[in-house]
Amino acid sequence: NKELAKSVADEYHINYYLDYAEMVKNEDLDAVSVALPPSIIPLVANDIAKEGIDVLLEKPLCTSLEDLTPLLKYQEVRLTCGFIECFNPVIERLRKQLPELGTPIMISSRRIGRMPRRFWNLGVLLDLGIHEISVQRLLFGEVIKVQSSLSYFHKEEYEDAAFILLDFADNVKGLIEVNWLTPAKYRKVVVYGSEGVIEVDYITQEIKLIRSLEDPVFYRVEESKQPYSWDEPLKIELNAFLYGKENPFPLEEGIKNLEVALKCLKGAI
Known part of the structure; x- marks a missing residue:
């Protein structure tokens, strides 16, 4: 143009x-x-x-x-x-707070919204799902098993909704929900552990720690943090790429994310 x-x-x-x-x-x-x-x-x-x-x-x-x-x-x-979400400051804060959850049990990611204006001959799994695969791998390491289910509402060739199950080491399970169908834009991840739950909002960069205490009966305790100054993940990504001493996200790691995503496509039910 x-x-x-x-x-x-x-x-x-x-x-x-x-x-x-x-x-x-x-x-x-x-x-x-x-x-x-x-x-x-x-x-x-x-x-x-x-x-x-x-x-x-x-x-x-x-x-x-x-x-x-x-x-x-x-x-x-x-x-x-x-x-880009691996450069979102709220994910780094989540990593630092993971020990407060005790033994990790599972992680659940939801990334949904409208169909994108541009179309690059691929489905929602490679467009949105791979974001959440990258974050879950960043937090819990290598994926040892994948399962997935895809839905086709608008095009028979490319999926517009996907549900992904990932197995990590140490018996941690991952769930990913993505679609191009819902009117509301939703970008959140939740990690569940034996001692608490952490909820993260990618967009607002709010992080919420939820626990229960007994004094003398059980009650719910929430601690929520949201920055006054919102940090732009793209700016952080570009600065790390251009000026970081180490490569912030090497090609080899990206290939591993793509490999998991392609396995989800190939083995979908």
Whole structure:
């Protein structure tokens, strides 16, 4: 869209290109964010990485694990995966509070809302579900078993609702609900433990710890925290990608998330 590219370039006083290869050739680039349809992300990322330029790959990275294999050879270039919720400050606070729950039992994530305006020839599992897979793996490690059920309301080829069950080590269970069907936007995760429950809202960045005490009868105790100043996860992600001493989300970890998501698609009932 030449007109749109020109209007953005004029607003920010920058150059614009209709061919990314010309941009790579003509500009002195430190890094590039590749936010394109997943089917072409690996191709574009490879063309940029081979020039020694760091690359931020938008989730879900691609739709085939084999397409990402050529990128693993770039050891001197930073290839970072854009799983934005892993950079949400409320998830870091959740990680720090996990010991207060005692023994973890299960984690439940719900990420629902309307159909996105853009369509990239994939379903809700690779669009929304992979966000929650990345967060649950961040909190509880490797997935040892997956189960899933998909629903098709609008298109027979691509699911618009998915229910995912994950098994982690130490007998922790994960539940993920995602859809493109509901009018309300909902982004929450709940972790259940033997000593309490933590509820997190990605959007408001509120975190709530719920426990029960006996004095002399059982009663419910809630402790809720919500920041006055809302931190933008995308800004944190970009700063970590550009300036962090370590790669904040290496390609290898992103591949593991994609692998779990593809298993959910393949083994769905």
